[in-house]
Amino acid sequence: MARITAKNAQQILAADFQALVIDTERLLEHTKTLAxxxxxxxxxxxxxxLIKARETLAETKDNLQERGQAAVVATEDYVQANPWQSVGIAAGVGFLIGLLATRR
Structure with missing residues (x-):
C-alpha cells in the first residue's frame, strides 16, 4: 500500500512539473510576436x-526512484529477517495512531 502512495505522489509531482514546463513553452511561443x-x-x-528545469526533473526522478527502491528492499529484508519484531512495531504504531485519533 505504501508503494502505491509514494508512486502516486511522485507521478503527481512529475505531472505538475511537466505541466509547468509545457505552460512555459507556450509562453515562449506567444512571446515570439514581441519585438x-x-x-x-x-x-x-x-x-x-526551462532546459535546466527539465534536467533537474530528470535527475530528481531518477534519484527518488533509486532511493525509494532501496527503502522498499531494506524494509522487506528487515521484515523477512525479523518478522515478530515487525509485527510488534506495527502493533505499537497502530496503537499510537489510535490514541492520537481518539484525542481529537
Whole structure:
C-alpha cells in the first residue's frame, strides 16, 4: 500500500512539473510576436531555465526512484529477517495512531 502512495505522489509531482514546463513553452511561443532585444533576451533566458528545469526533473526522478527502491528492499529484508519484531512495531504504531485519533 505504501508503494502505491509514494508512486502516486511522485507521478503527481512529475505531472505538475511537466505541466509547468509545457505552460512555459507556450509562453515562449506567444512571446515570439514581441519585438526588440529585450524580448529576445527574455526568451533566451526562459529557454535556458526551462532546459535546466527539465534536467533537474530528470535527475530528481531518477534519484527518488533509486532511493525509494532501496527503502522498499531494506524494509522487506528487515521484515523477512525479523518478522515478530515487525509485527510488534506495527502493533505499537497502530496503537499510537489510535490514541492520537481518539484525542481529537
Amino acid at each position: 526588440g532585444d529585450q524580448a529576445e533576451e527574455l526568451r533566451a533566458q526562459l529557454n535556458d531555465r
